[in-house]
Amino acid sequence: MIDIKRHNAGFCRDHFLVHCREQVRRAIHDHKMVEPGDRIVVAVSGGKDSLALWDLLVGLEYDVDGLYLGLGIGEYSGESVQFARKYASARGLKLHEVDLQDDLGFTVPGAASVTHRSPCGACGLSKRHVFNTFARDHGYDVVATGHNLDDEAAVLLGNVLRWETGYLGRQHPVLPSAPGFVRKVKPLVRLGEREMAAYCVLQGIDYQVEECPMAEGNRHLGYKEVLNALEERSPGSKASFLFGFLERAHAQFATVAVEEREGLSACIECGSPTTSEICAFCRLRERASGVSLGEGR
Amino acid sequence: MKILLRNPRREIEVSGPCTVASLLHRLELNPESVLVIVGDELVTRDARLDDSASVEIRPVISGGAS
Ligand code: SF4
Numbered sequence: 001m002i003d004i005k006r007h008n009a010g011f012c013r014d015h016f017l018v019h020c021r022e023q024v025r026r027a028i029h030d031h032k033m034v035e036p037g038d039r040i041v042v043a044v045s046g047g048k049d050s051l052a053l054w055d056l057l058v059g060l061e062y063d064v065d066g067l068y069l070g071l072g073i074g075e076y077s078g079e080s081v082q083f084a085r086k087y088a089s090a091r092g093l094k095l096h097e098v099d100l101q102d103d104l105g106f107t108v109p110g111a112a113s114v115t116h117r118s119p120c121g122a123c124g125l126s127k128r129h130v131f132n133t134f135a136r137d138h139g140y141d142v143v144a145t146g147h148n149l150d151d152e153a154a155v156l157l158g159n160v161l162r163w164e165t166g167y168l169g170r171q172h173p174v175l176p177s178a179p180g181f182v183r184k185v186k187p188l189v190r191l192g193e194r195e196m197a198a199y200c201v202l203q204g205i206d207y208q209v210e211e212c213p214m215a216e217g218n219r220h221l222g223y224k225e226v227l228n229a230l231e232e233r234s235p236g237s238k239a240s241f242l243f244g245f246l247e248r249a250h251a252q253f254a255t256v257a258v259e260e261r262e263g264l265s266a267c268i269e270c271g272s273p274t275t276s277e278i279c280a281f282c283r284l285r286e287r288a289s290g291v292s293l294g295e296g297r
Numbered sequence: 298m299k300i301l302l303r304n305p306r307r308e309i310e311v312s313g314p315c316t317v318a319s320l321l322h323r324l325e326l327n328p329e330s331v332l333v334i335v336g337d338e339l340v341t342r343d344a345r346l347d348d349s350a351s352v353e354i355r356p357v358i359s360g361g362a363s
Pocket of ligand 1: 108119120121123124212213214215360
């Protein structure tokens with residue numbers, strides 16, 4: 001049994017699995033995330049959300065492969081790839097692997113210390129770049145990520161607290177494709193992270209429970225704690241905060257995001273869309289790997 | 298009761314019996330941020346845990362904003 005307070009309901013195993021599948025099916029349908037014939041690549045970390053997402057998309061009979069990105073975060077990365085491989089091989093699914101150190105010459109902790117960025121900042125930039133370019137270069141139409149309702153509500157809270165209008169305009173379950181960008185979708189947006197952990201337990205999916213050591217003390221975790229305290233007092237708060245924004249406020253910010261996208265040109269190093277001559281990822285890579293731009297071309 | 302906590306992995310002893318809700322309250326954990334697992338089963342807040350139970354409290358909150 002699992003109790004989901006915001007639905008004021010307790011589910012048995014079978015009904016809970018149907019509930020999860022239905023929420024994903026509905027998110028995909030309502031936001032037109034996938035078109036017939038699309039090839040999807042799921043960004044797989046070895047954690048609960050991405051493995052549950054892969055499992056749910058396979059269950060809904062989509063054409064979907066996985067992509068694991070090795071971040072070079074010591075033991076944490078060493079273990080996380082094992083969970084991803086084990087899941088894929090047990091089900092006969094195709095898992096691609098890219099390793100920041102082996103393939104691009106740097107790690108997340110290394111990049112963070114050289115550039116004085118936060119590790120999560122360097123990590124996020126690397127993930128967005130690698131997932132997009134990999135999908136573009138390997139003929140995938142869609143990149144699906146495991147961002148869930150809690151992630152999105154926490155990001156929204158952070159964006160609202162600082163009135164980041166560009167980020168608010170881009171915060172949506174679907175980012176459409178554009179020159180240089182593959183479509184990005186978040187099919188778990190209607191499911192909370194407690195639901196995703198429960199899904200994995202009930203489906204017998206072994207995932208990495210231990211948290212990334214870089215996460216400790218980051219702002220995002222603080223936002224989640226605040227939102228969970230609200231949710232405990234007033235079930236449904238997270239969902240109404242996020243879905244209220246998407247339904248009633250997102251459009252007000254969308255033009256800012258469209259204008260930002262229209263002003264982009266191709267990076268002279270990797271071809272990714274950027275506001276300057278060389279994109280932020282290539283600049284990060286140059287500083288973190290010590291390989292001058294142009295040498296790797 | 299033996300309680301397995303994660304992140305980092307450690308075990309503590311808590312005296313029972315009690316309900317899941319009161320156990321989480323005693324440990325100052327928000328029920329929204331954990332799953333409670335007994336054997337292979339998920340249990341709800343109103344479930345009673347007896348003194349010999351082996352219970353895993355698994356956090357479900359993950360960190361990075363990327
Ligand atoms: S916690 Fe930060 S560094 Fe670790 S995987 Fe998540 S985004 Fe990357």
